[in-house]
Amino acid sequence: MDDKSYVLYLILTAFLIFKPANGVLAQGVIESPNYRIQFPNLNSGAGIPTSTNYALDSTLGQTGPGQFSSAGYIVKSGFQYIHSIIPFSFTIEKIAVPFGSLIPQTPKTDTSTLTVSSGGANGYQVTAKENNPLKNQASADTIPDTLCDAGTCSQTAAGVWSQNTTYGFGYNMSGNDIPAAFVDATYFKQFADVNSAESAQIVMSSANVGRARQSTITYKVNVSNVQAAGIYQNIITFTATPTY
Amino acid sequence: MTKQIQNSKFKIIILFVYLLICLPILLESFVYLPSAYAQDISLSISPPIVEVMIMPGKQTQQTFSLINEGMDGYASVRIVPFTPEDEEGNVNVIDNPNFSDTAAYENWFTLLSPSAKFGDKFYLRQGEKKDIKLSIKPPLESKEKDYYFTLLYEMEPGDLAQLDGYSGNISKAKIGANLLISVSKDGKPYKKARIAEFSAPKLIDSLSKLSYTLRIENMGQFFFKPTGRITVNPLFGKKKVLEIAPVNIVSSTVRNVPCILEEELIKCAYDKRVLAGFYKATVSFTTDEEGKEYLAQTTTIALPFTIVFAISSLFLAYFLIQKRYKKMI
Numbered sequence: 001m002d003d004k005s006y007v008l009y010l011i012l013t014a015f016l017i018f019k020p021a022n023g024v025l026a027q028g029v030i031e032s033p034n035y036r037i038q039f040p041n042l043n044s045g046a047g048i049p050t051s052t053n054y055a056l057d058s059t060l061g062q063t064g065p066g067q068f069s070s071a072g073y074i075v076k077s078g079f080q081y082i083h084s085i086i087p088f089s090f091t092i093e094k095i096a097v098p099f100g101s102l103i104p105q106t107p108k109t110d111t112s113t114l115t116v117s118s119g120g121a122n123g124y125q126v127t128a129k130e131n132n133p134l135k136n137q138a139s140a141d142t143i144p145d146t147l148c149d150a151g152t153c154s155q156t157a158a159g160v161w162s163q164n165t166t167y168g169f170g171y172n173m174s175g176n177d178i179p180a181a182f183v184d185a186t187y188f189k190q191f192a193d194v195n196s197a198e199s200a201q202i203v204m205s206s207a208n209v210g211r212a213r214q215s216t217i218t219y220k221v222n223v224s225n226v227q228a229a230g231i232y233q234n235i236i237t238f239t240a241t242p243t244y
Numbered sequence: 245m246t247k248q249i250q251n252s253k254f255k256i257i258i259l260f261v262y263l264l265i266c267l268p269i270l271l272e273s274f275v276y277l278p279s280a281y282a283q284d285i286s287l288s289i290s291p292p293i294v295e296v297m298i299m300p301g302k303q304t305q306q307t308f309s310l311i312n313e314g315m316d317g318y319a320s321v322r323i324v325p326f327t328p329e330d331e332e333g334n335v336n337v338i339d340n341p342n343f344s345d346t347a348a349y350e351n352w353f354t355l356l357s358p359s360a361k362f363g364d365k366f367y368l369r370q371g372e373k374k375d376i377k378l379s380i381k382p383p384l385e386s387k388e389k390d391y392y393f394t395l396l397y398e399m400e401p402g403d404l405a406q407l408d409g410y411s412g413n414i415s416k417a418k419i420g421a422n423l424l425i426s427v428s429k430d431g432k433p434y435k436k437a438r439i440a441e442f443s444a445p446k447l448i449d450s451l452s453k454l455s456y457t458l459r460i461e462n463m464g465q466f467f468f469k470p471t472g473r474i475t476v477n478p479l480f481g482k483k484k485v486l487e488i489a490p491v492n493i494v495s496s497t498v499r500n501v502p503c504i505l506e507e508e509l510i511k512c513a514y515d516k517r518v519l520a521g522f523y524k525a526t527v528s529f530t531t532d533e534e535g536k537e538y539l540a541q542t543t544t545i546a547l548p549f550t551i552v553f554a555i556s557s558l559f560l561a562y563f564l565i566q567k568r569y570k571k572m573i
Contacts, residue, residue: 067429072302078291080397080469081490082507087311089288090419096283098410112415121292122491122509125334134411143411200339205331207502208509219413232411241294241326241394241420243333244467 013061078121086119086211090126090240097219102232105164107222114204114238115214116177119243123207127200128239130191134169134221134232141228143221145190146170155192155201162186167224169234175215178204188220191236207243256303283406283484285417288312295467295492297426297433301384305356308376308421310368310397317399318365321376323353326394326422329499331459333491335422337394349393356381368399386427389465390495394420421448424492433466435531440498442527442540450520450548455513456486458527460538461525462493469493470501472529476514479521486512488529518546 068074093113102108118124134143146168148159153170158181161170170188173179179202181187192198204215221232290310298304305571326335357375358366368374368490374413374418406414440461448454460470469490476484489504503512514523521543530537 012519064412068297069555070301073304075306076295077293077306081504087288087290088292088419088421090312091284091314092415092416095285095415095417096406096412097415098407098412100410102411111413114531119291123333125329127337128343130413134413138250150548153435161332199336202334205332205334205365206456210509215252221411231407231409231464233407234413235416236413237416237418239337239339239396239418239420240287241335241337242422244328244335244422244424244494 002021010147012222046078046153053214063198065145082122082209084217085194086117088119088121088240088242091115091237099219102221102223102227104223104225105173107164108218109218110115111216113214113216115212116204116240117211117213117238118209118242119129119211122209123243124240125202125205125243126211126238126240127195128171128203128217129200129237131192131235131237132195134234136228136230136232139228139230141230141232143223143232144168145193146188146220146222150186153190154187155190155198158182158187158189160186161220167222167227169219170219171220172218173203173215174218177204177210178215179205180204185218196206200237201237253283261422267388277414284314285317285415287311287397287399287417288313289395289397289419291421292385293422293424293492295424295426296380297431298380298382299429299431300382300386301386303379304381304383306378308378308395308397309373310376311373311398312368312370313458314370315398315507316367316369319368319374319397319399320359320363320365320397321355322362322396323349323378323393323423325349326392327349327498328494330390331460335392335394335420335500337392337396337420341419349391352380352382352391354381365400370482380423380425382425382427389426390467391425392494393423393425394458395423396420401564414509421566424467428466434464435462435466435468435535435571436464437461437468437470437493437529437531437538438463439527439540440540442515442525442542444523444544446543447545447547449550450546451550452512452519453515454518454523454544454546455511456525456527458488458512460469460501460529461498462495464497467492468531470529470531470538471499471533472527474503474512474527475523476523478519478523480519484514484516486514488512488527516542520548522545522546 097110097112099108100109114126116126118122133145145160147153148161149163149166150159152161170190172185172188173182192201206213250327290309294306297305322383325338329336355362356379358374394417400416438461441457444454444456456474458541462468469492470488471490472488474486489502489509491499491501493499502509523546526541528537
């Protein structure tokens with residue numbers, strides 16, 4: 001290799017290193033429908049509680065009887081009877097769930113894991129809702145939410161969905177603190193549709209303090225022969241709130 | 245020969261400069277590679293609840309700590325009203341940007357940092373902690389009563405483009421912390437409770453456990469915590485005291501009140517096997533350790549049904565066997 005080639009080689013490799021890698025690192029790999037990367041739960045809480053800016057069960061504005069009138073307020077942070085310093089935390093493992101190519105009468109499923117730690121937060125609940133049914137952004141065609149085999153499913157009622165001739169989109173829950181309606185892996189529900197003014201539905205809840213409570217949500221979709229070809233997508237919003 | 249040496253020196257210098265520039269970039273790539281691949285959201289918030297009693301027109305500040313343990317992304321916070329969802333203390337968050345009630349309270353709260361407006365996005369790297377400083381100031385004309393809100397922390401690490409042209413869905417996550425605000429001029433709001441239910445089975449088997457249901461109604465306009473106990477006095481044996489959990493009972497609601505043991509919320513239950521006899525239980529509590537004491541009683545009769553049945557069965561079996569044996573002889 002002569003001097004010019006050598007310098008050129010170094011410049012080219014340096015250019016490749018400097019080239020922005022946004023999108024390349026994650027997108028190409030994770031959107032592959034052929035495999036799934038499992039990540040550890042990073043939600044341990046260990047080491048987190050050393051915050052200098054909050055104190056669970058602290059009280060401000062009241063240093064003695066009658067101080068309310070001078071300060072004008074009393075503030076109590078955290079549950080006064082639970083001294084756990086584990087923060088309230090919520091994790092969704094795998095936020096993008098691509099179903100790959102949808103083939104009529106061939107149901108596709110995929111899963112995601114939800115984890116809640118409510119150490120210092122008493123009980124909790126997690127609700128879920130969809131922005132709309134799976135929708136083709138270009139044509140506005142939708143894959144309707146499933147009615148299950150008996151045609152009785154809704155966002156509030158679960159039902160068995162095992163037949164390949166039952167179409168739609170729905171979900172099943174398994175694991176800790178899930179609604180009793182999900183009797184087994186064949187029971188599915190619709191997501192509450194915000195577009196239809198439906199209220200978000202509980203997918204996990206507990207009245208007790210818990211750490212790393214984990215459930216698996218299974219998404220299922222199945223289309224009929226008459227479903228228009230296209231790409232159907234939607235957004236599911238999960239909201240975790242502690243009890244008061 | 246001299247030219248070759250000079251050439252080598254030139255190459256070494258170039259290589260050195262190359263490594264100096266590129267090595268940090270390469271190392272950084274290795275360090276941040278996992279977060280780029282990590283397609284998860286992990287949110288933490290603390291404290292999970294803040295209780296404020298404040299005079300109309302006065303101002304106080306509260307800090308919430310947010311932690312992003314998932315992938316890098318844009319975070320935002322909003323404050324929305326909530327209504328009680330059930331008797332277990334769950335909240336029904338009014339999470340609709342178009343809901344008129346949300347706008348009605350906009351002037352109560354000011355975001356002091358990290359952004360100037362609710363809903364504005366700020367970047368949070370994986371593992372980063374951000375303190376949200378919030379100013380709370382109910383207007384001077386606010387009515388003396390309770391107001392309930394949830395501070396929602398949301399991460400938006402991705403969009404539908406992440407599906408790369410496939411059918412599927414994207415998840416978004418929000419986590420909340422509740423804000424109970426009592427607006428009071430004198431700091432001594434009137435609190436009124438009612439025991440909606442204090443019950444236990446009237447008749448139980450001696451070998452089963454005795455559990456109590458306590459539902460307390462808040463008939464006032466300010467939340468309170470019941471402070472008290474359930475005392476179980478058996479006809480035989482020692483009395484048992486169960487501490488009532490001081491859970492918040494918000495205005496105009498009924499809450500199922502559990503008991504508490506070493507910071508763990510438990511079912512109010514006599515944890516030993518009961519013997520035969522009467523079990524008289526008394527619940528007594530005050531609201532926030534002050535004022536009127538509320539009382540209620542319930543009595544349970546425990547009878548040894550299982551033991552009697554077992555002994556009877558044994559006797560019956562014995563007599564049947566004996567009868568058959570006599571016949572055989």
